Each structure stands twice: as structure tokens, then as C-alpha cells.
Amino acid sequence: MRTRKQKIILASKITIATLLIMVVALFVFRNALLQQAIAKVSNKMEQDYNSNFSIKKASFIGLSGLSFSDIILVPKNADTLFHIHKLKTSVNLWRLLVGDVQLGTLEIENGYVQLVKNKQGRNFDAFLKKGDTTHSNEKRNYAKLGYRIISRLLNLVPTDMKVENLSFRVDDNGKKTTIIFQKLRLANKQLETSATIINKAYTQRIRIEGFADPRNKKADIRLFNIDTGAVKVTYLDERYNLKSSFDSIRLNIQNIDKSGGELHIDGFASIANLMINHPKIASKDVVIKNAKFDYRFLLGSDFISIDSNSTVQFNKIKFHPYLAYETEEDTIYKLKVAIPKMKAQDFIVSLPDGLFTHFQGMEAQGNFEYKLDFMFNKNKPNKLIFDSKLKKENLKITKYGEANLNKLNGEFVYRAIIQNVQQRPVLVGSSNPNYTPLDQISPYLQKCVLTSEDPSFFSHRGFINEAFKQSILKNIRTKKFSRGASTISMQLIKNVFLTREKTASRKLEEILLVYILENNRIASKERMLEVYFNIIEWGPNVYGIGEAAQFYFQKTPADLTLQECLFLATIIPKPKKFMWQFDNEGNLKSYAKQQQKFLGNLMLRRGILVPDDTTGQSIPLQLTGNAHSLLNIKVKDTVPVDSLAVEEPFEF
Known part of the structure; x- marks a missing residue:
């Protein structure tokens, strides 16, 4: 046994x-x-x-x-x-x-x-087919999914690698780019690569080198140009009209770890002398000399986020971003930005070259800190949160740059820029016979324009949070920038100091200049409104209310009736298309009457007008000035309707 x-x-x-x-x-x-x-x-x-x-x-x-x-x-x-x-x-x-x-x-x-x-x-x-949808209703666990994908990808990265003469080619309808890896070595966790990028416009040699340890999920890699000069980002120029380049990029992955049901990815990325040029961003090259992102990505069972411990820094500006996508109950998007206390002058000198040209030469004293809180619930859009707060400490502008805001307090020459073409000069001051002081402009017109353009002009500091919220909501719903949130202050800055180009640069400059104008009391509200009435476009080659009152009614601004003021207020958004509000007999079309009636009733409900003000409103509006000559064109049925003349609801 x-x-x-x-x-x-x-x-x-x-x-x-x-x-x-x-x-x-x-x-x-x-x-x-x-x-x-x-x-x-x-x-x-x-x-x-x-x-x-x-x-x-x-x-x-x-x-x-x-x-x-x-x-x-x-x-x-x-x-x-x-x-x-x-x-x-x-x-x-x-x-x-x-x-x-x-x-x-x-x-x-x-x-x-x-x-x-x-x-x-x-x-x-064929390889972009959607995967098996039999479990599509099953709730996705982002932490598990992310860790599984990362682990599988890193397992496919060998610990020792040798590649020679391997090329990656992209041919997008004749737009061709080729990256040839002449040599790629990974040995003893050290990576060294030399490659050549070839496209129709240029050829450049780049190098990628550093530390790579796929088994322990760590890396520290740099990319730079072997020859002198910047690394040009290929393909994007031809495909998206985006020119970009940089001196070097560094990517560091310090930790990838899953614990407590959460996936943590920590590290940093940096870039030197990043240049971008795109007509939607700015009219010039935008250059960020040094930028660094210390990141901490967090993935849980029902969220993906960039943790608020992350830090973005470019030049001397440093801020903590928080981004989150949550699906626990509703689909929620969150954004928080916190700029810790910093010197105002450090902020000004750190602004990217080419993005804030009107701030060059500006000097400031004092400190500030800033916080932004944004939340959008896809299932409950009306509960959108948009809260922007700036805390000042002895903040003062001591020297203006290209945009000298003090100009608003004296006489100056205004020249509108339309489609990059300067229009005729308009003198803003008493030397111009058409210039009209605020107290000589009909109170009706002031009330109508303020109601339609900016009802809280005299109480806000340049911005209206609720208007921003409604603008964001509409833009999200329409999936395009279909509505702005411009106050009269913003329109004034745009007209006097900036251009009408639709770029991110112009909008950012507008926001910062408005804040400086309003919060440093550089010009009084009355002076700002007076300049606004005397420079805005009221019709084709018609600038200022003095010219407009003559052009439409052969009157001075003081003598305008309520009915005439309602008309002038409603054409401000599209002044060159005013003629489309009239029929072939020179009478207002029904939709134009409804717009003006809506505005008048709104002012009555708000107590801005009293019933006696509306006496005589039934008399048809007549254009008696030169504007009348533009109404004599007969529009045939075969002529396409101007897209800008489509009857639209009046919006406040």
C-alpha cells in the first residue's frame, strides 16, 4: 500500500x-x-x-x-x-x-x-464598424473599460523593439503626407527614433527619444526637430487650413493605476514655442512660448474627469481646470477654472503673442484671482449654471496699449471696418454737425434702443450672466453659434477699438477690454451711450443717429416720434437690409409691424412707456428722407429672396 x-x-x-x-x-x-x-x-x-x-x-x-x-x-x-x-x-x-x-x-x-x-x-x-450591440443597454464602466484598453495596448508594445524603414502614409483626396521611420529602437527602456516627414510643401526630419517602460506603465518622451527650426504639424494645413508648429513636445506618464474602483492617470505634457494660425482664431500667428499641463485624469464607473489638482501653465499664467462628464443619473458636463491670486502685470505679459495685439504695451498694478463654474445637464438644460467671478486687489491700469480706452472721453475719428475694408471717416465730437449729444437724442429712442439691445445697461458692469446662459443654451440646442450675448458696452468696444472679424482673438480681446472699461470707470455710462448712438451703423453708409434721423425722416434726433424710434431700434441688427421691411407700395410689411408692436408692448409692460405715449401709433410709418428712394425696386417672384430678409421673430 x-x-x-x-x-x-x-x-x-x-x-x-x-x-x-x-x-x-x-x-x-x-x-x-x-x-x-x-x-x-x-x-x-x-x-x-x-x-x-x-x-x-x-x-x-x-x-x-x-x-x-x-x-x-x-x-x-x-x-x-x-x-x-x-x-x-x-x-x-x-x-x-x-x-x-x-x-x-x-x-x-x-x-x-x-x-x-x-x-x-x-x-x-470596413474596420470602423460598430461592435456588438447586444449589450448596448448595459451601463458602461469607464474605469474598467479604460484600464482594459490601456493594458491591452501596452501589452502590444514590446520591451525590445527594432524598426527600420517603416512608413505611414495618408492620402486624403490627393492631400498626401508620409512619415518614414528610418530607425526606431527600444532597448533597456530607452527609446530612440529618427523619422522624416514628407508632404507637397516641405520635408523635415524629427527625432523622438526618451524613457519607455510599457510593463510598468511609465514613459518620458520628447519630440523635436533634428534640423534647425520648428517642427511643422503636417496635414492639418491642407485639410483644415490650420498652420501650426512647435520647437519640442514632452510627454510624461508617471502613473497608471486602478484602485478603489477608479482609474488614475498622472503625468505632465509640455510644449515650447507653439505657433498656430487659422482664420477663425486670429488674423496673425498666435505664439505660446512655454506651456505645461500637469494632468491627473480620473475615470470611475460613471464619470470621466480631469481632476482639479491638475495645473495648466503658459508663460506666467497658472490655473487649475476641472472637466467632468458624468452619467450616474443624468448626462452632465462640468467645467471649473480657478486662477489663483496673481499679479495683473504678469497676466498681461503672459498673454499669447498674436492673440491679444491690443494689449501690447499695457501696464497694470495690483492683483486678481478668478473663478468660473459651468454645468450643463443634458436632460435638464434649463438648470444650466454659468457663474464667473473675479476678485480684485488694488487693480489699476497705469498705461494703455494699442487700445487706449481714454479715447472715448474726447473727440476722435471713427472708421468702421467692413470685410477688412475701412469705411469713410466719421468725426465723433462737436466739430461734426451731425454729432448729437445724448440730451438732444429723443428719450423715446434711448428707451427703445436700451430695451431692445441692453435693458440693464446702466446697472451692469459690461456683462449679463443670464444673457450668457441663454446664449449658451441656444448655441447648444442649435449646435452652432446662432446667438450672442453682446451688451452695448461690448458693441462699443468692438466698433471703436476692434474689427468685425469673427475670430476667437477678437472676442477674447472684446471681453477683456469691456471688463477694463467698465470696472475702472474710464468713461461714464452716459458718455458710452452717447458715443454708441453716434457711431453705430443705421443703414447703408449711414453712421450715427444724426445722419440716420435725416436719412429716414429728415428730422433731428430730438424730434423723432415714438413710432419712428421703434422702427430705428428694430433695424439695428441688420441696418443695411431695412428696405426688406417694406412692400412695393412703401408700407411696412406685417412682420415688421409685429416686431415694432412687440417692442412697444414690452416697454408698456415694463413701465418704460405709458399709454399716452402710444397716441397716434395707428398712422402708417412713412420714410421721407433719402431712404425712401431705396424702396422703389420692384421684386419679382422669380428673384430669390435675400436670406437676410427672411421674416424672423424679434429677440431680446
Whole structure:
């Protein structure tokens, strides 16, 4: 009878023998198994992706190494997706036994990967199919999903890698860019790469080097130009008309860890001398000399966020952002920005070159800090939060830059700029016979324009939070910038100091200049309103209320009736299209009457007008000035209606 010890020894021998037999069988039949696996992949590519996949030769090297030649993937009726001439790799057998593919080494020699888009379509369309939707109603766990994707991707990054002459090609309807990796080495956790970028306009050589440890999920990598000069970001110029370049980029990943049901990703990214140029951003090159992002990404079961411990810094400006996308009950988007206490002068000198040209040369004293709180609930849009707060400490502008706001207090020449063309000069001051002081402008007109354009002008400090909220809501609903939130202060700054170009630069300058104007009491509210009435466009080549009163009614601004004032207030948004409010007999169309009636009733409800003010409103409005001559054009049914003349509801 065997003892317990003998039984254990016998079981061990049987286990070892079984394992040896399995290893020998695997070794003997491994080539057949390899060919079977390749055939399975080839069949899947054909069945699921309508593509031809082939490997000319495949064999084992040692116990865990594999060698392939001429690996080709060609979608049917499309350009080849990739062709690798020689590839050698090894896998971690122990990880493979538990279902994970983890590459140990990788060698690639000669080959290309290409993405092609043309009239026939894209050669990668078949691989963009949505995955299995059988569990689409199951709630997604962002932390688990993120960690699984990152782990799988990093397992495919070998610990030792050698790549020679591998190119990546993009052909977007003839817009071609090629990146050729002449050499790529990863050994002892050190990465070194030299590559050449080629497109129609230029060729440049870049280098990527640094530390990379895929198994411990850490990296510290730099990208820079081998030759002198900046690295140009290719493809974006031709595709999106976005010119951009930089001297160097650094990406550091310090930690990727999943604990307590949350995924943490920590590190930093920095860029030197970033230049961007796009007609929607600014009319000049925008340059940020030094920028750094110390990031902490957090992913939970029902949220994705950038933690508020993260820090963004460019030049001397430093702030803490918080971004979140939450799905626990409702779909919620959150944004918080906090700029800690800093010197106002440090802020001014840190503004990116080209983005705030009107601030060049400006000097300031004192300190400030700023906080922004924004939240949008997709399921409850009316509960939108928009809270912007700036705390000042002895803040004072001591020297103005290009935009000298003190100009508003004296005589100056105003020249509107329309489509980058300067219009005729208009003198803003008593030397101009058409200039009209505020006390000589009909009180009706002042009330009508304030009601339609900016009801709280005399009480706000340049901005109306509620208007911003409503503007954001409408823009989100329409998925475009269909509504602004301009106050009279903002319109004044835009007209006197800036251009009408629709760029991010102009809007940012407008916001900052309005804040300085309103919060430093540079000009009184009455003076600002007076200048506004005397410079805004009231019709084709008609500037200022003095010219407008003559052009439409052959009157002075003081003699305008309530009915005439209601008309003038409603044409401010589109003054050059005023004639579309009239029919061929010179009478107001019904929609124009409704707009003016709506404005008048609104003023009555608010107590701005009293019933006696509306006496005589039933008399038809008549244009008696030169404007009347523009109403004599007969519009035939076959003539397309001007898109700007479509009857629209009047909005306040």
C-alpha cells in the first residue's frame, strides 16, 4: 500500500510527464497550428471585413519566437491598408496561457501602412464598424473599460523593439503626407527614433527619444526637430487650413493605476514655442512660448474627469481646470477654472503673442484671482449654471496699449471696418454737425434702443450672466453659434477699438477690454451711450443717429416720434437690409409691424412707456428722407429672396 508521500511523488511525475508530452506535441505540431491560426484570421478578415489577408511565409524561431514575411491586408476594391515585408516577434508564453497577448520583442524591416480616402471611399471603412450591440443597454464602466484598453495596448508594445524603414502614409483626396521611420529602437527602456516627414510643401526630419517602460506603465518622451527650426504639424494645413508648429513636445506618464474602483492617470505634457494660425482664431500667428499641463485624469464607473489638482501653465499664467462628464443619473458636463491670486502685470505679459495685439504695451498694478463654474445637464438644460467671478486687489491700469480706452472721453475719428475694408471717416465730437449729444437724442429712442439691445445697461458692469446662459443654451440646442450675448458696452468696444472679424482673438480681446472699461470707470455710462448712438451703423453708409434721423425722416434726433424710434431700434441688427421691411407700395410689411408692436408692448409692460405715449401709433410709418428712394425696386417672384430678409421673430 502506497504512502501519502509516494502518492504525491507519483502525481507529480504524471503531471510533469503530461506537461512534457503537451510541450513536445505543441513543438511538433506548432507550425500546423500556426498555419491554422493564420487561415482563421484570413477567413475572419474576408467574412467580417471584406478584406484579403495573407502571409507569404510564417515560422517559429526557438520556443516563443515567430517570423513572418510579406504580411498584406487589402480591403476589396480599395487600396492596400498595410504591407510589412519582414516581421519577427516573441510572446510571453505564461501570459498567453491566461489569454493575454504580451509581446516581448519586435523587429520590423521595410513596410508601409496607408490610409486612403478618395471618390471610391476610404480603405479603412470596413474596420470602423460598430461592435456588438447586444449589450448596448448595459451601463458602461469607464474605469474598467479604460484600464482594459490601456493594458491591452501596452501589452502590444514590446520591451525590445527594432524598426527600420517603416512608413505611414495618408492620402486624403490627393492631400498626401508620409512619415518614414528610418530607425526606431527600444532597448533597456530607452527609446530612440529618427523619422522624416514628407508632404507637397516641405520635408523635415524629427527625432523622438526618451524613457519607455510599457510593463510598468511609465514613459518620458520628447519630440523635436533634428534640423534647425520648428517642427511643422503636417496635414492639418491642407485639410483644415490650420498652420501650426512647435520647437519640442514632452510627454510624461508617471502613473497608471486602478484602485478603489477608479482609474488614475498622472503625468505632465509640455510644449515650447507653439505657433498656430487659422482664420477663425486670429488674423496673425498666435505664439505660446512655454506651456505645461500637469494632468491627473480620473475615470470611475460613471464619470470621466480631469481632476482639479491638475495645473495648466503658459508663460506666467497658472490655473487649475476641472472637466467632468458624468452619467450616474443624468448626462452632465462640468467645467471649473480657478486662477489663483496673481499679479495683473504678469497676466498681461503672459498673454499669447498674436492673440491679444491690443494689449501690447499695457501696464497694470495690483492683483486678481478668478473663478468660473459651468454645468450643463443634458436632460435638464434649463438648470444650466454659468457663474464667473473675479476678485480684485488694488487693480489699476497705469498705461494703455494699442487700445487706449481714454479715447472715448474726447473727440476722435471713427472708421468702421467692413470685410477688412475701412469705411469713410466719421468725426465723433462737436466739430461734426451731425454729432448729437445724448440730451438732444429723443428719450423715446434711448428707451427703445436700451430695451431692445441692453435693458440693464446702466446697472451692469459690461456683462449679463443670464444673457450668457441663454446664449449658451441656444448655441447648444442649435449646435452652432446662432446667438450672442453682446451688451452695448461690448458693441462699443468692438466698433471703436476692434474689427468685425469673427475670430476667437477678437472676442477674447472684446471681453477683456469691456471688463477694463467698465470696472475702472474710464468713461461714464452716459458718455458710452452717447458715443454708441453716434457711431453705430443705421443703414447703408449711414453712421450715427444724426445722419440716420435725416436719412429716414429728415428730422433731428430730438424730434423723432415714438413710432419712428421703434422702427430705428428694430433695424439695428441688420441696418443695411431695412428696405426688406417694406412692400412695393412703401408700407411696412406685417412682420415688421409685429416686431415694432412687440417692442412697444414690452416697454408698456415694463413701465418704460405709458399709454399716452402710444397716441397716434395707428398712422402708417412713412420714410421721407433719402431712404425712401431705396424702396422703389420692384421684386419679382422669380428673384430669390435675400436670406437676410427672411421674416424672423424679434429677440431680446
